[in-house]
Amino acid sequence: MTAPLTADAHEYGLVGDGVADDRPALQKLVDALGDATAADGRPRTVRVPAGRYAIRDRPVLWRSGVSLAGAGRGATCFELSNPGAPARPVPLAWFTTAQHGAGRDHHIADVTFAHFEIDGLRVETEEYEVLAKGLGLQYVLRGRFTDLYIHDTAATGFGCDFLQDTVVEGVLTERCGRQDPGEKMGGAGIGIGVGGWGPVERLAVTDCTANGNGTNGIFFELQQDHWTPPRGIRVTACHTEDNRYGISDWGADGLLVTGCTMLGNHVAGFDVSAQGTTSVGGRGGIVTGCVIDANPGDGIALGNTPGPYGFHGNRVGNNGRYGYWEHNLSGGDQEPATDIVLESNDIHDNALDGIRVDAPLHEPAISGNRIRGNGRRAAPGTRGSGEGVRCGPLSLTDERADWLPGGHRGKELTVGGGPAQAEATAVVVDNTATGLSLAPVRPGAGTAWPDGTPGPGTVYRLPDCPAPRAGLTADAAVTHPYVQGNRVRDDGHPRTQIHAVWIAPEATWTGGRVSGNDFGGNASASTRFDSAPRGGRWRDNAG
Numbered sequence: 001m002t003a004p005l006t007a008d009a010h011e012y013g014l015v016g017d018g019v020a021d022d023r024p025a026l027q028k029l030v031d032a033l034g035d036a037t038a039a040d041g042r043p044r045t046v047r048v049p050a051g052r053y054a055i056r057d058r059p060v061l062w063r064s065g066v067s068l069a070g071a072g073r074g075a076t077c078f079e080l081s082n083p084g085a086p087a088r089p090v091p092l093a094w095f096t097t098a099q100h101g102a103g104r105d106h107h108i109a110d111v112t113f114a115h116f117e118i119d120g121l122r123v124e125t126e127e128y129e130v131l132a133k134g135l136g137l138q139y140v141l142r143g144r145f146t147d148l149y150i151h152d153t154a155a156t157g158f159g160c161d162f163l164q165d166t167v168v169e170g171v172l173t174e175r176c177g178r179q180d181p182g183e184k185m186g187g188a189g190i191g192i193g194v195g196g197w198g199p200v201e202r203l204a205v206t207d208c209t210a211n212g213n214g215t216n217g218i219f220f221e222l223q224q225d226h227w228t229p230p231r232g233i234r235v236t237a238c239h240t241e242d243n244r245y246g247i248s249d250w251g252a253d254g255l256l257v258t259g260c261t262m263l264g265n266h267v268a269g270f271d272v273s274a275q276g277t278t279s280v281g282g283r284g285g286i287v288t289g290c291v292i293d294a295n296p297g298d299g300i301a302l303g304n305t306p307g308p309y310g311f312h313g314n315r316v317g318n319n320g321r322y323g324y325w326e327h328n329l330s331g332g333d334q335e336p337a338t339d340i341v342l343e344s345n346d347i348h349d350n351a352l353d354g355i356r357v358d359a360p361l362h363e364p365a366i367s368g369n370r371i372r373g374n375g376r377r378a379a380p381g382t383r384g385s386g387e388g389v390r391c392g393p394l395s396l397t398d399e400r401a402d403w404l405p406g407g408h409r410g411k412e413l414t415v416g417g418g419p420a421q422a423e424a425t426a427v428v429v430d431n432t433a434t435g436l437s438l439a440p441v442r443p444g445a446g447t448a449w450p451d452g453t454p455g456p457g458t459v460y461r462l463p464d465c466p467a468p469r470a471g472l473t474a475d476a477a478v479t480h481p482y483v484q485g486n487r488v489r490d491d492g493h494p495r496t497q498i499h500a501v502w503i504a505p506e507a508t509w510t511g512g513r514v515s516g517n518d519f520g521g522n523a524s525a526s527t528r529f530d531s532a533p534r535g536g537r538w539r540d541n542a543g
Contacts, residue, residue: 005044005045007033016051016053016076018051018052018054023055023060030060033066034064034066037065038063038064045112046066050071052077052079053077055078056082056090057081062137064108068116071116072115073116077116077118079122080118082123089125089155090132091132103139112145113144113146114145117148118135118153118157119152120133120150120157121151121178123153124179129179131159132153132155135160138160138161141164143160143163143167146169148170151174151175151176152178153176155176156191157176158171160192161193168204168205169205171208172210175211175212176189177213178214182215182443185277187214188215189213190216192219194229195222195223195224195228195229196223196227200230205218206238210243210246211243212445213244216240216243216247219250219276221278222276222278223277224278225278229252229282230252231252231254232254234256235260236260239260240265240269242444243265243266245271246271247270248275249272253282257290258289260291261293262292263293264294267301268295268301269300270290272301274303279304280333281303283305285310286311288314289312293318294430295320296319296320296410297321298322299317299324301322301327303326303327303328304329304332304333306337307362308338308341309337312345314346317346318348318350318409321410322350322352324355326356327359328359336477337360338361342364342365351376351410352410354472355473357473357476358475360477361476363480363481366483367485368484369487371472371489372490373496374470375468375470376406378404378407379404379465381463382462384401391458393447393449394438394440395437396426397434397435398435405431407431408462411463412425421454427448468528470500474509475504476507477507479508483512483513484514487517488500489520496523498523499524499526500520501514503528505531508531510534511534512536514536521543
């Protein structure tokens with residue numbers, strides 16, 4: 001076979017009718033172009049016209065220097081399936097360390113994947129298989145992944161690791177991680193393993209969207225706990241929605257996240273923790289200019305990190321628990337996080353505390369923030385049934401109710417439980433005076449009810465509100481804090497943020513400075529010290 005620099009897939013045996021298996025012809029073409037590139041050093045491109053190309057029972061083993069370009073999302077589609085190999089994962093393209101010996105000296109270089117769709121709906125493995133991805137390449141040098149639509153894969157949609165001098169741009173992932181119950185590894189929209197190239201991995205992820213994926217929208221995960229967490233990774237102008245986690249840092253150093261939106265993610269909008277395979281949290285990151293809004297759980301959840309980490313100029317509001325939650329998971333780093341910075345953020349209308357510290361902090365800096373109107377979960381417990389009660393796929397309405405708007409935010413709704421109906425639960429995203437908006441039962445689902453929508457008149461109940469709910473709560477050891485120039489108040493009617501600052505009974509607050517803050521206008525006393533601060537200076541705080 002001759003090996004042109006650009007090969008039309010139809011001229012080399014691919015059909016694209018959605019019936020014929022195009023994998024053998026694509027593999028033969030990739031091998032031929034890969035051999036030619038290895039011989040003369042000139043990268044090649046496979047151009048795939050519009051059509052639906054079936055890739056059955058085996059992935060395509062990719063070769064260095066071979067690019068794949070379609071005619072656009074929706075025009076060129078690769079349909080993955082495994083009817084003859086139910087135990088085998090079938091990504092479109094793979095090249096991995098475990099299967100193919102990929103490494104720094106045996107890598108994929110100078111490749112572009114662009115302008116096509118990957119449909120993973122027809123891959124169903126007997127058990128969850130982390131390799132059942134859309135793309136599964138490791139050790140890529142000078143790669144470009146652009147204008148891709150990857151959806152309905154059994155595991156992660158874009159699951160490529162160790163990307164050096166690489167750009168991932170304009171990638172849309174939806175409903176990936178179908179077979180992941182939310183507790184397995186992978187199952188994300190975009191999941192990128194890091195650390196394989198050493199202390200610096202030059203990677204840009206920009207203008208990507210991850211919606212309704214089983215675990216994360218976008219995550220970065222250190223793959224070996226003895227590796228150095230790498231610097232050089234940037235995430236810009238990305239959107240994550242209706243995933244378990246929006247964007248997660250599980251082991252990078254200096255991750256830069258700018259201008260992103262993280263909305264409606266079930267556990268947290270932005271997460272730093274020991275959730276990853278190596279139980280290593282990120283450190284040194286900066287999150288700036290982001291909108292982190294209406295996540296049923298927390299806006300920002302940070303822990304298992306030695307620090308530092310900085311959050312600057314973000315809007316963190318309407319979340320179902322805390323705006324910012326400092327906490328540690330078991331199994332990861334438990335040392336105090338040092339040099340955590342919260343600066344010039346707007347932290348507002350979250351269901352519980354605006355900022356909650358449940359793990360030790362050393363020398364945190366909290367300055368110039370507007371921490372207002374939090375503690376929205378202020379409605380008392382209630383129950384109802386009968387006439388006027390009806391459920392939709394993502395709602396419950398009680399026409400006779402008169403609830404505080406937003407007052408049930410983040411609560412767990414329970415319906416049924418009597419002899420005629422099994423009990424079911426759902427998380428309240430928000431509420432009006434008579435209606436509850438509910439989170440889907442899992443990311444990507446169109447309903448909150450795993451066993452069907454409850455019938456009219458169903459019995460329901462909502463728990464009571466917790467108290468106190470503060471702008472800033474410390475329930476751990478905080479040493480040498482710098483808290484200056486914040487406006488921590490509540491101008492709502494009624495006021496739901498009970499205190500500006502609460503130091504809980506088990507907390508210690510030692511040294512530091514708290515000065516120049518506006519603590520007036522909360523529902524009760526500006527400060528509540530169940531454990532008195534020791535040393536340091538508190539002065540010039542209004543209220």
